[in-house]
Amino acid sequence: MSKREEEYLETMYILQKNKGVIRVKDIAKALKVKPPSVVDALKKLSEKGLVEYEKYDRILLTEEGRKIAEDTYSKHKLLTQFFVGILGIPPEIAEQDACQFEHYVHEETVKRMMEFAEFIQENCSGVLKQFLKERIEKEK
């Protein structure tokens, strides 16, 4: 599984979820590549059994492809939550970082981030609030 393949799967998953259908044009737009690159990728992913693809036909993720995409997307969301909710990083930057890190981050790291967030919120949520408040003020 290359990083790029994961990105294609994740993009398709999100398109499916938001638009109901997956189209070459939309994948291309989301990943900032041209349509021929998308077709190349679809063929490869299809050979690997991660995507159902017949030319000019509708595009679908297979069970296995969807599983990988969901996994990636879930890391994406958890990372973003941590960056924004704990570190107070501006959403756009958090998004950018999550978008890359999601492909490399160890399971254990994500787990710890979640546990840490929970622990802090339970044991010193006041301090956390103060930290976030200060950051937001500095931004002005």
Added chain:
Amino acid sequence: MSKREEEYLETMYILQKNKGVIRVKDIAKALKVKPPSVVDALKKLSEKGLVEYEKYDRILLTEEGRKIAEDTYSKHKLLTQFFVGILGIPPEIAEQDACQFEHYVHEETVKRMMEFAEFIQENCSGVLKQFLKERIEKEK
């Protein structure tokens, strides 16, 4: 600057620091590639003015190359510190993650991590200690 180029520069920087000299063989070993790949990379980096390289001669980073390498390496260290010292992630995993994230992470994110670490240590270091202690116990 590609991720891979940064990795070459960082590796060279660390070799320089630890061994005093930079050798093709050692770069290859560190990056798990074969010597010809290193030579390819050195030629490109030299064309970009980031490395001083003449064949069969000693290898050096230029001022500019060193700056990039230091920058990357500093992110590496800060990320590792945060992962280990705040989240309590096992050093090997922290190292792995830092090693990837360092090439993508936004300046702002690293800055926030440092500020957050400082803030927590000053305002609820007891809670942090407890969190880390619990994690270490769970690991057994």
Added chain:
DNA sequence: TCACCGAGTTAGGTTTGCCAAAAATGTTTA
């Protein structure tokens, strides 16, 4: 000093991902 060995280099080839241009297919509308 010179043959040899390890380190470094070159040549030639692979894979992955991307693109532009042109061809094929699908869709919409006059």
Added chain:
DNA sequence: TAAACATTTTTGGCAAACCTAACTCGGTGA
């Protein structure tokens, strides 16, 4: 329904990184 438009696909090519095999260089020991 057929022309016009949009989308998708194919073709052919490029660049980044990597590799194996073969060659070159530099230092070492006989």
